[in-house]
Amino acid sequence: MKKFLILALASMLAACSSVKTSWDYDPQVNFKQFKSYAWVNKSDTDENYHLNGLMEQRVKNAVERELQAKGITPVSNESADILVNYLTKVDKKVDVDTFNTDFGYNPYYRPGWNWGTRVHTQTTVREYEVGTLIVDIIDNQSKKLIWRGSLADTIRDNKSPEERTEIINQSVAQILANFPPQPKVK
Helix, strand or coil: CHHHHHHHHHHHHHHCCCCEEEEEECCCCCHHHCCEEEECCCCCCCCCCCCCHHHHHHHHHHHHHHHHHCCCEECCCCCCCEEEEEEEEEEEEEEEEEEEEECCCCCCCCCCCCCCCCEEEEEEEEEEEEEEEEEEEEECCCCCEEEEEEEEEECCCCCCHHHHHHHHHHHHHHHHHHCCCCCCCC
8 A cells, every 4th residue: 555655646746747947038139130040069079968869859950940930040150140059957856755644533532642643654755857958049249148048847768759859849849938038018
């Protein structure tokens, strides 16, 4: 019974959405002026590079699809208005949960008696990884970062290639939902 309870609890926790999306940008930049993009050239020796070749292609395809849907077209690095880069990171997380349960009714219990209940304490520890995908937009003329979007979610490795592609497509769409940023109406 205990194993079933732990398994059921772990399944419910895994089903909970832990997606966290955020954006930041330079409010002084006129984002309407950007009509073309190119990818930042990555070094083959980049130590922060965590994606394999298949995932890299999935991320690039998703970013390109989103940017082109916004009317921003791919060009050479020299003539691009903006440069696009992405980064990934993986953090290990630990959740510790303690549950106290009362094992039923005691007919002989009277107020003030301490021996009337039977309490069982159970502690579960769950270790998991949270992956973060970061998309950076850089002004090609000034070479300054002008926009950054990120999405963090629990990593689940038991996905098919099609499911991984769909997850990347959805993640990139959520990240780029606020690009270009819209000025706040006062």
